[in-house]
Amino acid sequence: MNLRLIGIGAGVLIILSLPLAGAIAGPDFAGQGDGKGGGLLASLGLSPSGAPHAAHSAGDPARPGPPEQPRTDARCGPELSAPQGLEAQTCVLVSEGRTWGRSYYRNTGGRALDAVLTVMGPAGRTVQIHCAVAAGDEPGLCETPREESAGAPGAYSAVAEFAVPDDEGRLLLRSGSNSAAPSGG
Known part of the structure; x- marks a missing residue:
């Protein structure tokens, strides 16, 4: 009886280890179709013949890492809040020669609101959403669409206005990218 229990246990362990072996090996157990061997064999440091092989020889080019994300510069105003349960912060963002506005918000006031985000740039350029x-x-x-930059990042500003739609647009909060922090009075 003990041998039968051991056999069943070994069978269960083998069955449970197959998904792990597949996950380690990837989609191609024997190789990547390039004749160099890959998948599980390469991860164990073996060639298809069973002999150890080097992962990269001096003549092999290095594999590239993940692509770098372009840098995004942000100029943000302070985080502001309204007594009606609204918090917001508005920013001007610049990346790869493009400028746009973004306003982050949280509305815990219990009713839907309307927001208008406006980005103002040099030479009277304005984008609104x-x-x-x-x-x-x-x-x-x-967030506004990303537009080609037409000047220095400091020449842009953004303003978000949050209002109650059914109350004739009563303004609850105005948040700007270059707003001064509130001063103690």
């Missing part, structure tokens, strides 16, 4: 702001504790964002 309207966003629906759902009620809830989850943070959200409103």
Whole structure:
């Protein structure tokens, strides 16, 4: 009886280890189709013949890492809040010769709001977008399209205005990218 129990246990262990072996090996157990061997064999340092092989020889080019994300510079105003349960922070972002505005918000006030985000740039350039702001504790964002930069990043500013849609647009909060921090009075 003990031999039968041991046999069943060994069988279960083999069955349970197959998904792990597949995950380690990847989609191709024997190689990558390039004749150099890959998958599980290469991860164990073996060639298809069973002999050890080097992962990279001096003549092999290095494998590239993940692509670098382009740098995004942000100039943000202070985080502001309204007594009606609204928090917001507005920024001007610049990356790869493009400029855009973004406003981060959280609306815990219990009703949906409207937001208008405006980015103002040099030579009177303006981009504006309207966003629906759902009620809830989850943070959200409103973002303008990315436009070709027409000047220095400091020449841009962004303003987000949050209002109650059914109350003739009563303004609850205005958040800007270059707003001064509130001073103690």
